[in-house]
Amino acid sequence: MLKLKLEALGHPTPSDVALSNRKEFASTVLWLEDQKIRLYTIEDREKLRSLDNMQIWEEGYKKYCIDLKMPPYDTQLEQLTWMVGHAMRLEFLDDPSQYKVINGQDPNLTKNNGAQSQQKIQTIFDGKINVHDKEFIAGVRALATKLNVPHHPNHLLQLEAIARIVHERIGPAAKHRKAITGTPFPFDKGNDVVSANDPMLDYPMRILRLLQIQSLRQLQTQINETIVSVQTLTANPKTDTKLGKVGR
Amino acid sequence: MEVEFSKENFLLPEMKYEYLDHTADVQLHGWGSTLQEAFEQCGVAMFGYMTELDYVSVESCYEIEAKGDDIEGLLFHFLDELLFLFSAEPFLVCKKLEITKFDLDNFEIVCRCYGEPFELGKHPQGTEVKAITYSAMQVVQDVEHSHYEVFVIIDI
Amino acid sequence: MVVRPYVEELKYLEKINDHCWRIKKGFQPNMNVEGVFYVNSRLEKLMLEELKNSCRPGAVGGFLPGVKQIANVAALPGIVGRSIGLPDIHSGYGFAIGNMAAFDMDDPLSVVSPGGVGFDINCGVRLLRTNLYEKDVQPVKEQLAQSLFDHIPVGVGSKGIIPMNARDLEEALEMGMDWSLREGYVWAEDKEHCEEYGRMLSADPAKVSMRAKKRGLPQLGTLGAGNHYAEIQVVDEIYDKWSASKMGIEEKGQVVVMIHSGSRGFGHQVATDALVQMEKAMKRDKIETNDRQLACARINSVEGQDYLKAMAAAANFAWVNRSSMTFLTRQAFAKMFNTTPDDLDMHVIYDVSHNIAKVENHIVDGRERKLLVHRKGSTRAFPPHHPLIPVDYQLTGQPVLVGGTMGTCSYVLTGTERGMQETFGSTCHGAGRALSRAKSRRNLDYKEVLDKLEQIGIAIRVASPKLVMEEAPEAYKDVTDVVDTCHAAGISKKCIKMRPIAVIKG
Numbered sequence: 001m002l003k004l005k006l007e008a009l010g011h012p013t014p015s016d017v018a019l020s021n022r023k024e025f026a027s028t029v030l031w032l033e034d035q036k037i038r039l040y041t042i043e044d045r046e047k048l049r050s051l052d053n054m055q056i057w058e059e060g061y062k063k064y065c066i067d068l069k070m071p072p073y074d075t076q077l078e079q080l081t082w083m084v085g086h087a088m089r090l091e092f093l094d095d096p097s098q099y100k101v102i103n104g105q106d107p108n109l110t111k112n113n114g115a116q117s118q119q120k121i122q123t124i125f126d127g128k129i130n131v132h133d134k135e136f137i138a139g140v141r142a143l144a145t146k147l148n149v150p151h152h153p154n155h156l157l158q159l160e161a162i163a164r165i166v167h168e169r170i171g172p173a174a175k176h177r178k179a180i181t182g183t184p185f186p187f188d189k190g191n192d193v194v195s196a197n198d199p200m201l202d203y204p205m206r207i208l209r210l211l212q213i214q215s216l217r218q219l220q221t222q223i224n225e226t227i228v229s230v231q232t233l234t235a236n237p238k239t240d241t242k243l244g245k246v247g248r
Numbered sequence: 249m250e251v252e253f254s255k256e257n258f259l260l261p262e263m264k265y266e267y268l269d270h271t272a273d274v275q276l277h278g279w280g281s282t283l284q285e286a287f288e289q290c291g292v293a294m295f296g297y298m299t300e301l302d303y304v305s306v307e308s309c310y311e312i313e314a315k316g317d318d319i320e321g322l323l324f325h326f327l328d329e330l331l332f333l334f335s336a337e338p339f340l341v342c343k344k345l346e347i348t349k350f351d352l353d354n355f356e357i358v359c360r361c362y363g364e365p366f367e368l369g370k371h372p373q374g375t376e377v378k379a380i381t382y383s384a385m386q387v388v389q390d391v392e393h394s395h396y397e398v399f400v401i402i403d404i
Numbered sequence: 405m406v407v408r409p410y411v412e413e414l415k416y417l418e419k420i421n422d423h424c425w426r427i428k429k430g431f432q433p434n435m436n437v438e439g440v441f442y443v444n445s446r447l448e449k450l451m452l453e454e455l456k457n458s459c460r461p462g463a464v465g466g467f468l469p470g471v472k473q474i475a476n477v478a479a480l481p482g483i484v485g486r487s488i489g490l491p492d493i494h495s496g497y498g499f500a501i502g503n504m505a506a507f508d509m510d511d512p513l514s515v516v517s518p519g520g521v522g523f524d525i526n527c528g529v530r531l532l533r534t535n536l537y538e539k540d541v542q543p544v545k546e547q548l549a550q551s552l553f554d555h556i557p558v559g560v561g562s563k564g565i566i567p568m569n570a571r572d573l574e575e576a577l578e579m580g581m582d583w584s585l586r587e588g589y590v591w592a593e594d595k596e597h598c599e600e601y602g603r604m605l606s607a608d609p610a611k612v613s614m615r616a617k618k619r620g621l622p623q624l625g626t627l628g629a630g631n632h633y634a635e636i637q638v639v640d641e642i643y644d645k646w647s648a649s650k651m652g653i654e655e656k657g658q659v660v661v662m663i664h665s666g667s668r669g670f671g672h673q674v675a676t677d678a679l680v681q682m683e684k685a686m687k688r689d690k691i692e693t694n695d696r697q698l699a700c701a702r703i704n705s706v707e708g709q710d711y712l713k714a715m716a717a718a719a720n721f722a723w724v725n726r727s728s729m730t731f732l733t734r735q736a737f738a739k740m741f742n743t744t745p746d747d748l749d750m751h752v753i754y755d756v757s758h759n760i761a762k763v764e765n766h767i768v769d770g771r772e773r774k775l776l777v778h779r780k781g782s783t784r785a786f787p788p789h790h791p792l793i794p795v796d797y798q799l800t801g802q803p804v805l806v807g808g809t810m811g812t813c814s815y816v817l818t819g820t821e822r823g824m825q826e827t828f829g830s831t832c833h834g835a836g837r838a839l840s841r842a843k844s845r846r847n848l849d850y851k852e853v854l855d856k857l858e859q860i861g862i863a864i865r866v867a868s869p870k871l872v873m874e875e876a877p878e879a880y881k882d883v884t885d886v887v888d889t890c891h892a893a894g895i896s897k898k899c900i901k902m903r904p905i906a907v908i909k910g
Binding site for chain 2: 467497523524559560561562615618619621622623628629630669672673675676679696697840841843867868870871874910
């Protein structure tokens, strides 16, 4: 993702940015400041420029993080991700109208979504199963067909979807739950219009928003339950009509 | 602070105040032959808006002090003190005010306030005064004819 | 102040469309931004008449006309966007009532003004629903009105019946509705349906004078006087069935309870104290305003910060106050119908503040900026999906509660995206005065006013009957005109109309 973002920003060699190397990191930071962020005047970038003397650079970088108001992140990856995000935001705000034409139908944007979340989970069950094993992938695909889970190029995402269905519909807790009755939610109604003339964008946006609202509702209900349980300990409402004459 | 007073020879002043027209609020207009009297009248006028003074009897007396930076400020703080006397302990409604110290060099007032604590059922409820304002405040001093007037808008 | 003939003044005003007028720079001196106000043809006449009257030679007294006040606010340091007048605007202390203005928090010269909040800090409206219908309530209407009147302390000099000492007050000022929750006066769901969740975290009771606390303590849990009221209302019309059902309003005839009250003497004193402090700060920092009543201080100054913290405490006071009356209302209903508030489904639909200043993020000229938004006699109206509105209203937009005056109808509106862009997510708050109090007293007879209410089937209990004519519908702008203007201008959307069947007033 970081590479994609760097590429979008016009970094000359996005795939060569190796985060393992502090110097490489330093030069990427300098590139971002020089080309995109431009927080400092050219003269003020002196210390950030000293790629040959990393001690001075580190000093300048420390101050730069503060001036940039970057949240205190621990790793280089997090810091760089934040800075790239910041740079993109600035880039966008320079001329928002330029990006108006980008919508859900643009094929260039949807091409790459498969290849991302592969980096971290390589094995599961303490390394007993290699998730890229052909057999494993075939198993996931078969299970998906059985459960009517739509195809996704990344089988791991598909596996996640399968896990949710099993958990919510087939698990022992779900078996005893009553089926939901009533009218289905009319999510085409309401006062919000996402993008009336672009169903490709409108439809998924509405679904995403509903999912978000559902999870918020769950959180709010948990909060309310917590409040009520505290109330059982603290609540003791009283009135004393002697205090004020009420009515006549 | 509550102070002693004698009910003998207790005279109520004549009414020298009125309520003037104003958009959302009401303007108090008090007058008298001294500035002191105009201040006293203006204060009573405010209580007259909170209840009907005919129902109020004089049972106790409290003394208040007020200070300001100028004459308008003094009037403002004087009325603010009176409003406070009504809004919190002792919840006093005043029928008569008597300014015992009226120092226009240092802008200080000491005033004795005669009345009784507000009591629902006994005193009819009028309008609540939220605050005193400086808006269009006027203090008119006609020394030659011994005629003094004050105008204050109260927020209700 | 610039004195010009009326014809000259009109040159600075421009009608942009059927519902909106622009006030150009130069109408008042030093305007940093333009002004704007929303009116329909009837309200427009009232507005211009007021201006015309003030142009007569020799006109003295009280407040400047609303249009002038909007323009003076536009001249305050740090204001962004426009100084906005809502349809129910009428002149008030410094800021007109129904004026909203936003100030850039990142501009060191920006100001906060107590006059832009009002004396009754966090005056607002709360709406409770019930599962009762008009046919259930009509036969017992008089008893129910009396029962409410017996439960809720109203009018001048009334004292609260919820026992409180000085320490309780300190806690309530800091905690807002969380205090009411802890003590068990309200339900967890009430908090959820409250602006700011019923608590401003910036509150600091230490910044509040002893005098304000002494005025506040006996008055907690009281309705107050003036235009404050509690009303039993019936749903009269539903314009947006889908949004109404999200609020638990299913059909015409359903009974709801509206409570309109504020922070009582506590808030009034906080405002008074701040005005005195700010007069001094203005001299020190050399802040020039067009009108002495626009006392203000830089947001970053000690006075500015102290006021914001004390104001937040007053806002918390108001929420505890409305919550206490919610408790008393539920008790009254439960007793009357011999059941529990739970079984009557007496949930809070929403609780709005229409006298407050808040820090909010808005998009100005394509950039997100942190603003201090003053709303005086103006209600926040955020659009669907705004993160600061409750999850239950994410799809409908924030409910906006617009209270009518004694005997007239009230409305529930919802916030719109257009309002977010045009008015910083703000809309009207009520009817707005048209006649002065003294004029209403002269022209109307209180017995007639009461008889009239009775004739149209409204049970009324009022603490000071002789003052009801000041609050008679005739003394106000027509709330329907006000709401229709907001709807037509698109800054909020009509959802439900209610009419009263019983009124409890100070």
